[in-house]
Amino acid sequence: MKNKLRLSYLILLSGLGLLSCKKDKVKPAEAKQGSMEVHFDSRRSLTEDFVVNKNYLNANNDSVSFSTFKYFISNVELVRPDGTTFAEPNSYHLIAAANTPASETFTIANIPDGNYSKIRFRVGVDQARNSSTATPVGDLDKDHDMTWDWNTGYTFVFAIGKFKSAPASATFLDFTYQIGKDAQYRTVELAFPSETPTAQIDEMHKPKMHLHANIFDIFGGPNVIDVKANSNSNLPQFSTVAPKIADNYAQMFRIDHIHAH
Amino acid sequence: MIRFGKYVWVGLVSLAGFAACTNSKMPAPEPEPFTVTAPANLGTSVPAPERNPFTREGVLLGRKLFYDPILSGNNKISCATCHLPEKAFSDGLALSTNGASGQALHRSAPPLQNLAWHKGWFWDGGAKDIESLNFGPIKHADEMAQNLTELVKELQNHSEYPRLFKAAFRTDTISTALLTRALAQFERTLISANSRYDKYVRNEGGKLSSQELEGLSLFRQKCASCHATDFFTDHDYHNNGLDNTYSEAHEALAWGRGRISEKPEDIGKYKTPTLRNIALTAPYMHDGRFKTLEEVLDHYRSGVKVSATLDARLQQNGKTGIEMTEEEKTRIIQFLQTLTDPEFTSNPDFSAPR
CATH class of the missing domain: 1.10.760.10 (Cytochrome c-like domain)
Structure with missing residues:
Protein backbone atom coordinates (compact mmCIF):
# COMPACT_ATOMS: atom_id res chain seq x y z
CA MET A 1 0.00 0.00 0.00
CA LYS A 2 2.80 2.30 0.95
CA ASN A 3 4.32 2.00 -2.47
CA LYS A 4 1.07 2.64 -4.23
CA LEU A 5 0.79 5.85 -2.27
CA ARG A 6 4.30 6.74 -3.25
CA LEU A 7 3.43 6.50 -6.90
CA SER A 8 0.39 8.70 -6.61
CA TYR A 9 2.48 11.26 -4.79
CA LEU A 10 4.97 11.23 -7.63
CA ILE A 11 2.23 11.85 -10.14
CA LEU A 12 0.78 14.60 -8.00
CA LEU A 13 4.08 16.23 -7.32
CA SER A 14 5.18 16.17 -10.94
CA GLY A 15 2.99 19.24 -11.34
CA LEU A 16 4.73 20.95 -8.46
CA GLY A 17 8.31 20.71 -9.46
CA LEU A 18 9.40 18.17 -6.89
CA LEU A 19 10.01 15.38 -9.35
CA SER A 20 13.31 16.95 -10.23
CA CYS A 21 14.55 15.78 -6.86
CA LYS A 22 14.13 12.10 -7.73
CA LYS A 23 17.87 11.66 -8.14
CA ASP A 24 18.49 12.97 -4.67
CA LYS A 25 16.60 10.11 -3.09
CA VAL A 26 18.92 7.62 -1.41
CA LYS A 27 18.06 3.96 -1.42
CA PRO A 28 18.27 2.46 2.06
CA ALA A 29 21.68 0.80 2.15
CA GLU A 30 20.93 -1.89 4.72
CA ALA A 31 18.13 -3.68 2.84
CA LYS A 32 19.25 -6.94 1.28
CA GLN A 33 17.01 -8.26 -1.39
CA GLY A 34 16.22 -11.25 -3.53
CA SER A 35 13.69 -12.09 -6.17
CA MET A 36 11.30 -14.82 -7.17
CA GLU A 37 9.98 -15.87 -10.53
CA VAL A 38 6.32 -16.83 -10.61
CA HIS A 39 4.96 -18.91 -13.47
CA PHE A 40 1.24 -19.46 -14.09
CA ASP A 41 0.82 -22.60 -16.11
CA SER A 42 -2.62 -22.93 -17.70
CA ARG A 43 -3.89 -26.46 -17.26
CA ARG A 44 -6.81 -28.61 -18.27
CA SER A 45 -6.43 -30.41 -14.97
CA LEU A 46 -3.79 -31.48 -12.49
CA THR A 47 -2.55 -34.08 -14.92
CA GLU A 48 -3.28 -32.58 -18.31
CA ASP A 49 -1.92 -29.47 -19.99
CA PHE A 50 -4.17 -27.02 -21.81
CA VAL A 51 -4.19 -26.64 -25.58
CA VAL A 52 -5.77 -23.63 -27.29
CA ASN A 53 -8.91 -24.30 -29.33
CA LYS A 54 -9.04 -27.94 -28.27
CA ASN A 55 -12.37 -29.30 -27.02
CA TYR A 56 -12.61 -30.61 -23.51
CA LEU A 57 -15.54 -31.70 -21.38
CA ASN A 58 -16.15 -29.30 -18.51
CA ALA A 59 -17.76 -29.89 -15.13
CA ASN A 60 -21.22 -29.62 -16.68
CA ASN A 61 -20.27 -32.19 -19.35
CA ASP A 62 -20.33 -29.53 -22.04
CA SER A 63 -17.73 -29.74 -24.76
CA VAL A 64 -15.87 -26.39 -24.65
CA SER A 65 -12.69 -24.84 -26.02
CA PHE A 66 -10.89 -21.58 -25.34
CA SER A 67 -9.38 -19.36 -28.02
CA THR A 68 -8.51 -16.64 -25.49
CA PHE A 69 -7.96 -16.83 -21.77
CA LYS A 70 -6.32 -13.95 -19.94
CA TYR A 71 -6.61 -12.51 -16.48
CA PHE A 72 -5.16 -10.03 -14.03
CA ILE A 73 -3.20 -11.19 -11.02
CA SER A 74 -2.66 -8.28 -8.66
CA ASN A 75 -1.48 -7.22 -5.22
CA VAL A 76 0.86 -10.18 -4.78
CA GLU A 77 2.12 -10.72 -1.24
CA LEU A 78 4.63 -13.15 0.19
CA VAL A 79 3.89 -14.29 3.71
CA ARG A 80 6.52 -15.25 6.30
CA PRO A 81 5.91 -18.04 8.81
CA ASP A 82 5.24 -15.43 11.51
CA GLY A 83 2.43 -13.97 9.40
CA THR A 84 4.21 -10.76 8.36
CA THR A 85 4.18 -10.03 4.67
CA PHE A 86 6.06 -8.46 1.80
CA ALA A 87 3.71 -6.77 -0.68
CA GLU A 88 4.96 -6.28 -4.22
CA PRO A 89 4.63 -2.61 -5.20
CA ASN A 90 2.55 -1.70 -8.28
CA SER A 91 1.57 -5.30 -8.50
CA TYR A 92 -0.59 -5.75 -11.62
CA HIS A 93 0.22 -8.67 -13.90
CA LEU A 94 -1.66 -9.62 -17.04
CA ILE A 95 -1.44 -13.38 -17.43
CA ALA A 96 -2.35 -14.85 -20.79
CA ALA A 97 -2.96 -18.49 -21.45
CA ALA A 98 -3.68 -18.14 -25.12
CA ASN A 99 -3.67 -15.87 -28.10
CA THR A 100 -2.21 -12.70 -26.65
CA PRO A 101 1.25 -11.21 -26.35
CA ALA A 102 1.15 -11.19 -22.55
CA SER A 103 3.19 -13.61 -20.57
CA GLU A 104 2.50 -16.36 -18.09
CA THR A 105 5.55 -15.42 -16.04
CA PHE A 106 6.59 -12.46 -13.93
CA THR A 107 9.38 -11.82 -11.47
CA ILE A 108 8.83 -10.25 -8.09
CA ALA A 109 11.88 -8.09 -7.44
CA ASN A 110 13.37 -6.48 -4.32
CA ILE A 111 12.01 -9.05 -1.89
CA PRO A 112 13.58 -8.51 1.54
CA ASP A 113 15.87 -11.34 2.63
CA GLY A 114 13.99 -13.99 4.53
CA ASN A 115 12.05 -17.15 4.73
CA TYR A 116 8.59 -17.29 3.17
CA SER A 117 5.84 -19.86 3.48
CA LYS A 118 2.77 -18.60 1.59
CA ILE A 119 1.81 -16.56 -1.43
CA ARG A 120 -1.27 -14.40 -1.48
CA PHE A 121 -2.58 -12.69 -4.58
CA ARG A 122 -5.77 -11.33 -6.05
CA VAL A 123 -7.60 -12.19 -9.22
CA GLY A 124 -8.75 -8.90 -10.68
CA VAL A 125 -7.99 -5.27 -9.92
CA ASP A 126 -8.63 -3.55 -6.60
CA GLN A 127 -11.40 -0.98 -6.35
CA ALA A 128 -9.00 1.99 -6.20
CA ARG A 129 -7.41 1.12 -9.55
CA ASN A 130 -10.61 -0.25 -11.02
CA SER A 131 -12.36 3.12 -10.89
CA SER A 132 -10.27 4.56 -13.72
CA THR A 133 -8.70 2.91 -16.74
CA ALA A 134 -6.20 5.72 -17.30
CA THR A 135 -3.50 4.94 -14.76
CA PRO A 136 -0.45 3.24 -16.23
CA VAL A 137 0.78 1.04 -13.41
CA GLY A 138 2.17 -2.44 -13.90
CA ASP A 139 0.36 -4.15 -16.77
CA LEU A 140 -2.82 -2.10 -16.43
CA ASP A 141 -2.39 -0.31 -19.75
CA LYS A 142 -0.87 -3.23 -21.60
CA ASP A 143 -3.95 -4.60 -23.32
CA HIS A 144 -6.89 -2.37 -24.09
CA ASP A 145 -9.22 -5.32 -24.58
CA MET A 146 -9.05 -5.70 -20.82
CA THR A 147 -11.04 -2.53 -20.10
CA TRP A 148 -14.69 -1.55 -20.27
CA ASP A 149 -15.23 1.89 -21.68
CA TRP A 150 -19.02 2.17 -21.27
CA ASN A 151 -18.84 1.00 -17.66
CA THR A 152 -15.43 1.95 -16.34
CA GLY A 153 -13.30 -0.86 -15.08
CA TYR A 154 -10.96 -3.67 -15.94
CA THR A 155 -11.88 -7.11 -17.11
CA PHE A 156 -10.50 -9.44 -14.45
CA VAL A 157 -10.86 -12.64 -16.44
CA PHE A 158 -11.46 -12.61 -20.20
CA ALA A 159 -12.32 -15.91 -21.82
CA ILE A 160 -13.52 -16.45 -25.38
CA GLY A 161 -14.30 -19.85 -26.82
CA LYS A 162 -16.83 -22.24 -28.28
CA PHE A 163 -19.27 -24.71 -26.79
CA LYS A 164 -21.30 -27.56 -28.23
CA SER A 165 -24.93 -26.51 -28.35
CA ALA A 166 -26.16 -29.94 -27.25
CA PRO A 167 -24.43 -33.23 -26.48
CA ALA A 168 -25.68 -34.84 -29.70
CA SER A 169 -25.20 -31.75 -31.82
CA ALA A 170 -22.31 -30.97 -34.15
CA THR A 171 -22.96 -27.23 -33.82
CA PHE A 172 -20.53 -25.13 -31.84
CA LEU A 173 -21.53 -21.67 -30.63
CA ASP A 174 -19.41 -18.83 -29.25
CA PHE A 175 -19.20 -17.81 -25.63
CA THR A 176 -17.62 -14.62 -24.28
CA TYR A 177 -16.89 -14.20 -20.61
CA GLN A 178 -15.69 -10.79 -19.55
CA ILE A 179 -15.76 -11.03 -15.79
CA GLY A 180 -14.96 -7.95 -13.77
CA LYS A 181 -16.49 -5.33 -11.45
CA ASP A 182 -15.47 -4.90 -7.83
CA ALA A 183 -17.76 -7.67 -6.58
CA GLN A 184 -15.80 -10.24 -8.58
CA TYR A 185 -12.40 -9.36 -7.04
CA ARG A 186 -11.09 -12.45 -5.25
CA THR A 187 -8.19 -13.19 -2.91
CA VAL A 188 -6.23 -16.43 -3.26
CA GLU A 189 -3.90 -17.66 -0.54
CA LEU A 190 -1.73 -20.71 -1.11
CA ALA A 191 0.62 -22.30 1.41
CA PHE A 192 3.86 -23.55 -0.07
CA PRO A 193 3.69 -27.29 -0.85
CA SER A 194 4.72 -29.90 1.72
CA GLU A 195 8.01 -30.70 -0.10
CA THR A 196 9.11 -27.05 0.30
CA PRO A 197 7.02 -25.61 3.12
CA THR A 198 9.28 -22.56 3.28
CA ALA A 199 11.58 -20.93 0.78
CA GLN A 200 14.61 -18.78 1.55
CA ILE A 201 14.78 -15.65 -0.64
CA ASP A 202 17.92 -13.51 -0.72
CA GLU A 203 20.72 -12.49 -3.04
CA MET A 204 21.86 -16.12 -3.35
CA HIS A 205 18.41 -17.76 -3.33
CA LYS A 206 16.03 -16.78 -6.10
CA PRO A 207 13.35 -19.45 -6.18
CA LYS A 208 10.99 -20.18 -9.02
CA MET A 209 7.37 -20.89 -8.23
CA HIS A 210 5.36 -22.96 -10.65
CA LEU A 211 1.60 -22.50 -10.27
CA HIS A 212 -1.15 -24.39 -12.03
CA ALA A 213 -4.22 -22.50 -13.19
CA ASN A 214 -6.87 -25.09 -13.98
CA ILE A 215 -8.73 -22.75 -16.25
CA PHE A 216 -11.64 -25.08 -16.99
CA ASP A 217 -12.52 -24.72 -13.33
CA ILE A 218 -14.32 -21.48 -14.18
CA PHE A 219 -17.16 -23.84 -15.18
CA GLY A 220 -16.73 -26.04 -12.11
CA GLY A 221 -15.25 -25.84 -8.65
CA PRO A 222 -17.83 -24.68 -6.08
CA ASN A 223 -20.40 -23.72 -8.75
CA VAL A 224 -21.22 -25.66 -11.90
CA ILE A 225 -21.91 -23.24 -14.76
CA ASP A 226 -24.05 -24.21 -17.74
CA VAL A 227 -22.38 -22.37 -20.59
CA LYS A 228 -25.29 -23.20 -22.92
CA ALA A 229 -27.58 -21.01 -20.82
CA ASN A 230 -24.91 -18.42 -20.00
CA SER A 231 -22.78 -17.67 -23.02
CA ASN A 232 -22.62 -13.84 -23.03
CA SER A 233 -21.42 -12.08 -19.92
CA ASN A 234 -22.66 -8.72 -21.19
CA LEU A 235 -26.30 -9.74 -20.88
CA PRO A 236 -28.01 -8.26 -17.84
CA GLN A 237 -29.02 -11.62 -16.35
CA PHE A 238 -25.34 -12.58 -16.18
CA SER A 239 -24.93 -10.42 -13.07
CA THR A 240 -26.03 -13.40 -10.96
CA VAL A 241 -23.65 -15.77 -12.77
CA ALA A 242 -20.50 -13.64 -12.56
CA PRO A 243 -20.03 -14.00 -8.77
CA LYS A 244 -20.35 -17.78 -9.13
CA ILE A 245 -17.63 -17.81 -11.76
CA ALA A 246 -15.52 -15.58 -9.51
CA ASP A 247 -15.90 -18.11 -6.68
CA ASN A 248 -14.74 -20.74 -9.16
CA TYR A 249 -11.64 -18.87 -10.33
CA ALA A 250 -10.75 -18.09 -6.72
CA GLN A 251 -10.16 -21.83 -6.37
CA MET A 252 -8.55 -22.71 -9.69
CA PHE A 253 -4.93 -22.15 -8.59
CA ARG A 254 -2.44 -24.63 -7.06
CA ILE A 255 1.26 -24.42 -6.38
CA ASP A 256 2.72 -27.35 -8.29
CA HIS A 257 6.29 -26.96 -7.07
CA ILE A 258 8.94 -24.47 -6.04
CA HIS A 259 12.52 -24.62 -7.31
CA ALA A 260 14.60 -23.48 -4.38
CA HIS A 261 17.70 -22.30 -6.33
CA MET B 1 -2.29 31.70 -28.13
CA ALA B 193 -21.55 30.26 -16.65
CA ASN B 194 -21.95 33.55 -18.50
CA SER B 195 -25.47 33.42 -19.86
CA ARG B 196 -27.82 36.32 -19.43
CA TYR B 197 -29.39 34.42 -16.54
CA ASP B 198 -25.98 34.15 -14.83
CA LYS B 199 -25.37 37.87 -15.19
CA TYR B 200 -28.82 38.48 -13.78
CA VAL B 201 -28.39 36.14 -10.83
CA ARG B 202 -24.89 37.45 -10.07
CA ASN B 203 -26.02 41.07 -10.35
CA GLU B 204 -23.62 41.69 -13.19
CA GLY B 205 -26.06 43.77 -15.18
CA GLY B 206 -27.96 40.95 -16.86
CA LYS B 207 -31.64 41.79 -17.30
CA LEU B 208 -34.53 39.38 -17.59
CA SER B 209 -37.85 40.57 -19.01
CA SER B 210 -40.99 40.24 -16.92
CA GLN B 211 -42.02 37.25 -19.03
CA GLU B 212 -38.65 35.59 -18.52
CA LEU B 213 -38.84 36.25 -14.79
CA GLU B 214 -42.29 34.71 -14.75
CA GLY B 215 -40.78 31.74 -16.56
CA LEU B 216 -38.00 31.52 -13.99
CA SER B 217 -40.52 31.45 -11.19
CA LEU B 218 -42.53 28.70 -12.91
CA PHE B 219 -39.33 26.81 -13.64
CA ARG B 220 -38.39 26.86 -9.97
CA GLN B 221 -41.82 25.47 -9.03
CA LYS B 222 -42.12 22.82 -11.68
CA CYS B 223 -38.66 21.79 -12.93
CA ALA B 224 -35.92 22.72 -10.47
CA SER B 225 -36.21 19.70 -8.20
CA CYS B 226 -34.25 17.72 -10.79
CA HIS B 227 -32.77 20.55 -12.84
CA ALA B 228 -31.41 21.88 -9.59
CA THR B 229 -28.99 24.63 -8.64
CA ASP B 230 -27.24 26.83 -11.16
CA PHE B 231 -25.83 23.69 -12.76
CA PHE B 232 -29.46 23.04 -13.78
CA THR B 233 -28.99 19.39 -12.95
CA ASP B 234 -28.89 17.40 -9.73
CA HIS B 235 -26.25 15.14 -11.35
CA ASP B 236 -28.50 12.22 -10.47
CA TYR B 237 -30.45 9.62 -12.45
CA HIS B 238 -34.20 9.59 -12.97
CA ASN B 239 -36.86 7.93 -15.04
CA ASN B 240 -38.81 10.80 -16.59
CA GLY B 241 -41.46 8.61 -18.19
CA LEU B 242 -40.21 8.44 -21.75
CA ASP B 243 -40.97 4.73 -21.99
CA ASN B 244 -42.67 2.01 -20.01
CA THR B 245 -40.98 -1.04 -21.52
CA TYR B 246 -37.24 -1.61 -21.39
CA SER B 247 -35.87 -3.92 -24.00
CA GLU B 248 -33.02 -6.31 -23.29
CA ALA B 249 -31.76 -5.83 -26.85
CA HIS B 250 -28.20 -4.54 -27.34
CA GLU B 251 -27.20 -5.96 -23.97
CA ALA B 252 -30.05 -4.12 -22.25
CA LEU B 253 -29.02 -0.68 -23.45
CA ALA B 254 -32.54 0.61 -22.77
CA TRP B 255 -32.11 -0.13 -19.07
CA GLY B 256 -30.10 3.09 -18.83
CA ARG B 257 -28.68 3.50 -15.37
CA GLY B 258 -29.96 0.02 -14.47
CA ARG B 259 -27.53 -1.52 -16.90
CA ILE B 260 -24.66 0.09 -14.99
CA SER B 261 -25.85 -0.37 -11.42
CA GLU B 262 -27.44 -3.79 -12.11
CA LYS B 263 -30.30 -2.70 -9.85
CA PRO B 264 -33.90 -3.15 -11.01
CA GLU B 265 -34.88 0.15 -9.37
CA ASP B 266 -32.57 1.99 -11.80
CA ILE B 267 -34.03 0.59 -15.00
CA GLY B 268 -35.03 3.36 -17.41
CA LYS B 269 -33.18 6.08 -15.53
CA TYR B 270 -30.81 8.55 -17.17
CA LYS B 271 -28.68 11.39 -15.88
CA THR B 272 -30.52 14.69 -15.55
CA PRO B 273 -29.08 16.81 -18.37
CA THR B 274 -28.12 20.37 -17.63
CA LEU B 275 -30.39 22.96 -19.22
CA ARG B 276 -27.55 25.37 -19.88
CA ASN B 277 -27.45 26.31 -23.56
CA ILE B 278 -30.56 24.19 -23.98
CA ALA B 279 -31.73 26.31 -26.93
CA LEU B 280 -28.60 25.19 -28.79
CA THR B 281 -28.64 21.49 -28.00
CA ALA B 282 -31.74 20.13 -29.76
CA PRO B 283 -32.84 17.45 -30.28
CA TYR B 284 -33.52 16.38 -26.71
CA MET B 285 -33.34 13.31 -24.45
CA HIS B 286 -30.80 10.49 -24.48
CA ASP B 287 -32.00 9.38 -27.90
CA GLY B 288 -32.87 12.80 -29.31
CA ARG B 289 -36.54 11.89 -29.68
CA PHE B 290 -37.90 15.42 -29.13
CA LYS B 291 -37.06 18.02 -31.73
CA THR B 292 -38.11 21.13 -29.84
CA LEU B 293 -38.48 22.43 -26.30
CA GLU B 294 -42.25 22.58 -26.93
CA GLU B 295 -42.21 18.83 -27.51
CA VAL B 296 -40.22 18.33 -24.33
CA LEU B 297 -42.64 20.31 -22.20
CA ASP B 298 -45.61 18.62 -23.88
CA HIS B 299 -44.07 15.34 -22.81
CA TYR B 300 -44.02 16.46 -19.20
CA ARG B 301 -47.57 17.81 -19.46
CA SER B 302 -49.26 14.88 -21.11
CA GLY B 303 -46.84 12.29 -22.40
CA VAL B 304 -45.31 10.78 -19.27
CA LYS B 305 -45.59 7.00 -19.25
CA VAL B 306 -46.01 5.15 -15.97
CA SER B 307 -43.73 2.28 -15.02
CA ALA B 308 -42.25 0.88 -11.83
CA THR B 309 -39.25 3.19 -11.84
CA LEU B 310 -41.01 6.44 -12.89
CA ASP B 311 -39.79 9.29 -10.69
CA ALA B 312 -42.19 10.04 -7.82
CA ARG B 313 -42.12 13.74 -8.69
CA LEU B 314 -43.91 12.93 -11.94
CA GLN B 315 -46.82 11.17 -10.26
CA GLN B 316 -48.01 13.35 -7.42
CA ASN B 317 -51.56 13.58 -6.05
CA GLY B 318 -52.75 10.81 -8.30
CA LYS B 319 -51.76 12.74 -11.42
CA THR B 320 -49.10 11.83 -13.93
CA GLY B 321 -46.78 14.48 -15.33
CA ILE B 322 -46.38 18.18 -14.60
CA GLU B 323 -49.37 20.44 -14.80
CA MET B 324 -48.87 23.61 -16.80
CA THR B 325 -50.98 25.82 -19.01
CA GLU B 326 -50.04 26.68 -22.56
CA GLU B 327 -49.02 30.13 -21.37
CA GLU B 328 -46.88 28.74 -18.55
CA LYS B 329 -45.17 26.49 -21.08
CA THR B 330 -44.37 29.52 -23.22
CA ARG B 331 -42.97 31.42 -20.24
CA ILE B 332 -40.76 28.52 -19.17
CA ILE B 333 -39.34 28.25 -22.67
CA GLN B 334 -38.72 32.01 -22.69
CA PHE B 335 -36.77 31.61 -19.49
CA LEU B 336 -34.78 28.64 -20.86
CA GLN B 337 -33.58 30.86 -23.73
CA THR B 338 -31.79 33.04 -21.18
CA LEU B 339 -29.47 30.12 -20.38
CA THR B 340 -27.71 30.50 -23.72
CA ASP B 341 -24.09 31.54 -23.20
CA PRO B 342 -22.53 33.07 -26.32
CA GLU B 343 -19.27 33.72 -24.47
CA PHE B 344 -19.03 29.95 -23.99
CA THR B 345 -19.81 28.96 -27.56
CA SER B 346 -17.45 31.52 -29.05
CA ASN B 347 -14.65 31.34 -26.48
CA PRO B 348 -11.38 31.20 -28.42
CA ASP B 349 -9.82 29.14 -25.63
CA PHE B 350 -12.27 26.39 -26.50
CA SER B 351 -12.16 26.54 -30.28
CA ALA B 352 -9.83 24.77 -32.69
CA PRO B 353 -6.21 25.89 -32.33
CA ARG B 354 -4.83 27.70 -35.36
Missing part, protein backbone atom coordinates in the same frame (compact mmCIF):
# COMPACT_ATOMS: atom_id res chain seq x y z
CA ILE B 2 -4.53 30.49 -25.40
CA ARG B 3 -5.48 33.21 -22.98
CA PHE B 4 -7.68 31.73 -20.30
CA GLY B 5 -8.73 35.31 -19.80
CA LYS B 6 -11.85 34.34 -17.94
CA TYR B 7 -10.08 32.34 -15.32
CA VAL B 8 -7.66 33.28 -12.69
CA TRP B 9 -4.72 31.01 -13.23
CA VAL B 10 -2.11 30.96 -10.64
CA GLY B 11 1.42 29.95 -11.39
CA LEU B 12 2.16 27.58 -8.60
CA VAL B 13 5.68 26.83 -9.78
CA SER B 14 7.05 25.16 -6.76
CA LEU B 15 9.82 27.30 -5.42
CA ALA B 16 10.37 24.85 -2.60
CA GLY B 17 10.84 22.08 -5.12
CA PHE B 18 13.44 23.91 -7.12
CA ALA B 19 15.26 25.19 -4.08
CA ALA B 20 15.83 21.64 -2.90
CA CYS B 21 17.35 20.68 -6.22
CA THR B 22 20.07 23.21 -6.73
CA ASN B 23 22.69 20.50 -7.02
CA SER B 24 20.95 18.37 -9.59
CA LYS B 25 20.99 18.90 -13.32
CA MET B 26 18.07 21.03 -14.46
CA PRO B 27 15.34 18.78 -15.84
CA ALA B 28 12.87 19.54 -18.64
CA PRO B 29 10.88 22.68 -17.81
CA GLU B 30 7.97 22.23 -15.47
CA PRO B 31 4.50 22.30 -16.94
CA GLU B 32 2.87 25.44 -15.67
CA PRO B 33 0.19 24.62 -13.11
CA PHE B 34 -2.82 26.85 -12.90
CA THR B 35 -6.08 26.95 -11.10
CA VAL B 36 -9.20 27.06 -13.21
CA THR B 37 -11.94 28.85 -11.37
CA ALA B 38 -15.65 29.16 -11.95
CA PRO B 39 -18.03 32.01 -11.17
CA ALA B 40 -19.55 32.12 -7.70
CA ASN B 41 -22.90 30.62 -8.65
CA LEU B 42 -21.06 27.43 -9.67
CA GLY B 43 -19.10 27.35 -6.43
CA THR B 44 -15.82 28.96 -7.53
CA SER B 45 -13.51 25.94 -7.54
CA VAL B 46 -13.38 23.41 -10.36
CA PRO B 47 -12.92 19.77 -9.37
CA ALA B 48 -9.99 17.87 -10.89
CA PRO B 49 -8.58 14.55 -9.74
CA GLU B 50 -5.31 14.63 -7.80
CA ARG B 51 -3.68 12.39 -10.36
CA ASN B 52 -4.44 14.80 -13.20
CA PRO B 53 -4.12 18.41 -12.05
CA PHE B 54 -4.57 21.21 -14.59
CA THR B 55 -1.46 22.50 -16.28
CA ARG B 56 -1.40 25.12 -18.98
CA GLU B 57 0.49 22.82 -21.34
CA GLY B 58 -1.81 19.90 -20.54
CA VAL B 59 -4.94 21.90 -21.39
CA LEU B 60 -3.42 23.23 -24.61
CA LEU B 61 -2.38 19.72 -25.64
CA GLY B 62 -5.85 18.45 -24.80
CA ARG B 63 -7.44 21.11 -26.98
CA LYS B 64 -5.19 20.22 -29.92
CA LEU B 65 -6.02 16.52 -29.53
CA PHE B 66 -9.75 17.28 -29.22
CA TYR B 67 -9.79 18.91 -32.64
CA ASP B 68 -7.33 16.53 -34.32
CA PRO B 69 -8.77 13.74 -36.52
CA ILE B 70 -5.55 11.79 -35.92
CA LEU B 71 -7.47 10.36 -32.97
CA SER B 72 -9.69 8.32 -35.30
CA GLY B 73 -8.83 5.14 -37.18
CA ASN B 74 -9.47 6.74 -40.58
CA ASN B 75 -7.92 10.10 -39.57
CA LYS B 76 -11.13 11.90 -40.57
CA ILE B 77 -13.09 12.15 -37.32
CA SER B 78 -12.19 14.29 -34.35
CA CYS B 79 -14.00 14.75 -31.05
CA ALA B 80 -15.33 17.99 -32.53
CA THR B 81 -17.06 16.10 -35.35
CA CYS B 82 -19.85 15.33 -32.87
CA HIS B 83 -19.10 18.00 -30.26
CA LEU B 84 -19.33 21.38 -31.98
CA PRO B 85 -18.55 24.48 -29.93
CA GLU B 86 -21.36 26.52 -31.52
CA LYS B 87 -23.86 23.93 -30.26
CA ALA B 88 -22.34 23.85 -26.77
CA PHE B 89 -20.33 20.84 -27.97
CA SER B 90 -23.34 18.80 -29.07
CA ASP B 91 -24.09 17.96 -32.71
CA GLY B 92 -27.72 18.83 -33.46
CA LEU B 93 -28.50 15.21 -34.32
CA ALA B 94 -30.66 12.64 -32.59
CA LEU B 95 -28.48 9.62 -33.30
CA SER B 96 -25.40 10.49 -35.30
CA THR B 97 -24.28 8.54 -38.35
CA ASN B 98 -21.06 10.54 -38.64
CA GLY B 99 -18.87 7.87 -37.07
CA ALA B 100 -16.38 5.64 -38.85
CA SER B 101 -18.90 2.93 -39.74
CA GLY B 102 -21.77 5.24 -40.69
CA GLN B 103 -24.01 3.18 -38.39
CA ALA B 104 -26.41 5.21 -36.26
CA LEU B 105 -25.31 5.48 -32.64
CA HIS B 106 -27.66 4.33 -29.90
CA ARG B 107 -27.51 7.55 -27.89
CA SER B 108 -27.41 11.23 -28.68
CA ALA B 109 -24.11 13.11 -28.39
CA PRO B 110 -24.45 15.16 -25.21
CA PRO B 111 -23.23 18.74 -24.94
CA LEU B 112 -19.89 19.12 -23.14
CA GLN B 113 -20.15 21.77 -20.47
CA ASN B 114 -19.45 21.90 -16.75
CA LEU B 115 -18.36 18.26 -16.93
CA ALA B 116 -15.91 18.58 -14.06
CA TRP B 117 -18.78 18.55 -11.56
CA HIS B 118 -20.50 15.43 -12.84
CA LYS B 119 -20.49 12.33 -10.68
CA GLY B 120 -20.70 9.90 -13.59
CA TRP B 121 -20.27 10.44 -17.33
CA PHE B 122 -22.29 9.26 -20.35
CA TRP B 123 -26.09 9.38 -20.19
CA ASP B 124 -26.09 6.46 -17.77
CA GLY B 125 -23.08 7.51 -15.69
CA GLY B 126 -21.19 4.40 -16.73
CA ALA B 127 -17.86 6.20 -16.99
CA LYS B 128 -16.35 6.79 -13.56
CA ASP B 129 -14.02 9.58 -14.64
CA ILE B 130 -13.51 11.70 -17.74
CA GLU B 131 -10.13 10.10 -18.35
CA SER B 132 -11.74 6.66 -18.68
CA LEU B 133 -14.67 8.00 -20.69
CA ASN B 134 -12.46 9.32 -23.48
CA PHE B 135 -11.43 5.81 -24.51
CA GLY B 136 -15.07 4.99 -25.30
CA PRO B 137 -15.64 7.16 -28.39
CA ILE B 138 -12.03 6.79 -29.54
CA LYS B 139 -12.23 2.99 -29.65
CA HIS B 140 -15.88 2.42 -30.59
CA ALA B 141 -16.31 0.95 -34.09
CA ASP B 142 -19.28 3.27 -34.80
CA GLU B 143 -17.50 6.37 -33.53
CA MET B 144 -13.78 6.98 -34.05
CA ALA B 145 -12.81 3.31 -34.49
CA GLN B 146 -9.24 3.74 -33.38
CA ASN B 147 -6.81 1.12 -32.17
CA LEU B 148 -5.05 2.67 -29.20
CA THR B 149 -1.73 0.96 -29.88
CA GLU B 150 -1.80 2.37 -33.43
CA LEU B 151 -2.78 5.79 -32.13
CA VAL B 152 0.14 5.93 -29.71
CA LYS B 153 2.48 4.99 -32.57
CA GLU B 154 1.03 7.71 -34.81
CA LEU B 155 1.38 10.34 -32.11
CA GLN B 156 4.88 9.18 -31.25
CA ASN B 157 5.95 9.56 -34.89
CA HIS B 158 4.23 12.94 -35.28
CA SER B 159 6.31 16.06 -35.86
CA GLU B 160 4.79 17.98 -32.93
CA TYR B 161 3.18 15.69 -30.38
CA PRO B 162 6.27 14.25 -28.65
CA ARG B 163 7.39 17.79 -27.84
CA LEU B 164 3.92 18.79 -26.63
CA PHE B 165 3.60 15.72 -24.42
CA LYS B 166 7.01 16.48 -22.97
CA ALA B 167 5.91 20.02 -22.17
CA ALA B 168 2.72 18.78 -20.53
CA PHE B 169 3.91 15.65 -18.77
CA ARG B 170 7.72 15.84 -18.75
CA THR B 171 8.06 12.78 -20.94
CA ASP B 172 7.96 12.40 -24.70
CA THR B 173 7.07 8.74 -24.34
CA ILE B 174 3.41 8.97 -25.27
CA SER B 175 0.96 6.62 -23.59
CA THR B 176 -2.79 6.23 -23.71
CA ALA B 177 -3.01 7.39 -20.10
CA LEU B 178 -1.25 10.69 -20.87
CA LEU B 179 -3.33 11.15 -24.02
CA THR B 180 -6.57 10.88 -22.13
CA ARG B 181 -5.31 12.99 -19.24
CA ALA B 182 -4.61 15.88 -21.61
CA LEU B 183 -8.04 15.53 -23.22
CA ALA B 184 -9.69 15.45 -19.79
CA GLN B 185 -7.85 18.57 -18.66
CA PHE B 186 -9.21 20.45 -21.66
CA GLU B 187 -12.70 19.02 -21.22
CA ARG B 188 -12.80 20.15 -17.59
CA THR B 189 -12.11 23.74 -18.68
CA LEU B 190 -15.33 23.79 -20.76
CA ILE B 191 -17.29 25.85 -18.27
CA SER B 192 -20.46 27.69 -19.21
